[in-house]
Amino acid sequence: MVIDTFSRSKAFLRSDHVNSRVVTHSYRAASALAAGALALVFWTSSMTIALGQGVANRPASGDELKPLFASSADIADGEHLAQTSCSQCHGGGGVSVLGGVPSLAGQRPSYIFRELRAYASGARKDSTMYNAVKFLSSDALIKVAAYYGGLDPAPPAAAIDVKGDVDPMQAGKAATAACAGCHGENGISKMPGAPNLVGQNPKYLVAAMTAYKGGDRKNDTMKAMIAPVADASMNAIAMYFALQNPKHPPAAAPGSAAKGQALAAACASCHGAQGNSSVPTTPSLAGQDPQYLAAALHGYKDGSRGNATMKGIAGGLDDAAITNLAAYFAGLQAQQANVQKPLTVAQLAERCDRCHGVNGNSTDVARPALAAQRLDYLLKSLNAYRSGARKSPEMAAMSGILTDDDVKNISAFYAHQKAKSVVYVTIQAEK
Secondary structure, three states: OHHHHHHOOOHHHHHHHHOOOOOOOOOOHHHHHHHOOOEEEOOOOOOEEEEEEEHHHHHHHOOHHHHHOOOOHHOOOOOHHHHOOOOHHHHHHHHHOOOOOOOOOOOOHHHHHHHHHHHOOOOOHHHHHHHHHHOHHHHHHHHHHHHHHOOOOOOOOOOOOOOOOHHHHHHHHHHOOOHHHHHHOOOOOOOOOOOOOOOOHHHHHHHHHHHHHHHHOHOOOOOHHOOOOOHHHHHHHHHHHHHHOOOOOOOOOOOOOHHHHHHHHHHHHHHHHOOOOOOOOOOOOOOOOHHHHHHHHHHHHOOOOOHHHHHHOOOOOHHHHHHHHHHHHHHHOOOOOOOOOOHHHHHHHHHHHHHHHHHOOOOOOOOOOOOOOOOOHHHHHHHHHOOOOOOHHHHHHOOOOOOHHHHHHHHHHHOOOOOOOEEEEEEEOOO
8 A cells, every 4th residue: 555645634544653643533423322322223124123222242342333423524535545545456336356355345334444453453464454554543444444334235146056955964875876886875885895984084085085086096996986076075975974873783704803903902093992093084994894904904015005104014914914903893893983964054054144144144233244245255264264364263163163065155155145235323222
């Protein structure tokens, strides 16, 4: 941002960045609100919410409510500043045309003001935004927030296929139809030598399918089967098998399970004390088909199956030891993977709507609206919360349970919703 572009008052500049007197704006109405003299009414096209003295208990602080009391002159100043400094990224009229950059038109003004202050203070990390707002006074940020909050929202994204009523487990079951011939309908194999898939962590199963697809894991049949399967379908298959009941009678196995148990101590650190792994990317061995286990160990031993750690372990085993280990693990009881059942898009949206309003149309001045926001920005934000790059205890808890597919689906859902404006009107509170 170039300061010389501002043709208006130096009230736009923060006092700690200029050596001149800074003009401040009086917000008598905001002061009255803090004293409990005013209430707010929120109008949308479908509801009216009246707030009396309980406003003080809402997330927005007194300062954050100041954009609601901006005058027409304040908003005109905000428009000038927005067109000068913000429109290049956030678009004319606040509708962004840049990937990963949010639209601000119609966004809730207290939320905009709070986030702008966070960028200015460095609490929210983004060098572009910091450089754009670090010289601006709180008064200027209030005016910008008021301007954007009063604009008509962006139109919803077009041509997004969102099916909020599709049960992910049913989708997973449908995707496993081609697997049933070898691995059984519920992931319990009835074909000797074919592995059971039930109870495995989805991350392991997806990694295995990806390895077959890419040729890193050698099996012509599996490569041909997985080649046409999209990533979303692999995720659905893996989750479906992970959540099936893993209790099944052990397959008949040659060898001595007792001798295999004595050898299995070296396996426990990775595969679990009873063959049920707690490491998402490491397979569980409990209840596994013994012929498959023996074939896998032989593959690691002769190098046809690549894994340096397993090659070192299997390299010291003779045929009898391999048979005994397979017998031991095959006789153990498999456990269900420690993963949560996935929610439908409609169920996820119901949780998000508790804070962000029905279909993402927030009626809270301090909570961002999600409806019709850019899809790529919603994806970026949710992934930032998931990784911890963006801090919020609430959002960390909400996003921590989401899979990659959940993030894509819920982002598409909100991008496709029609955004609604909210009008804020001050009224006298009852005494």
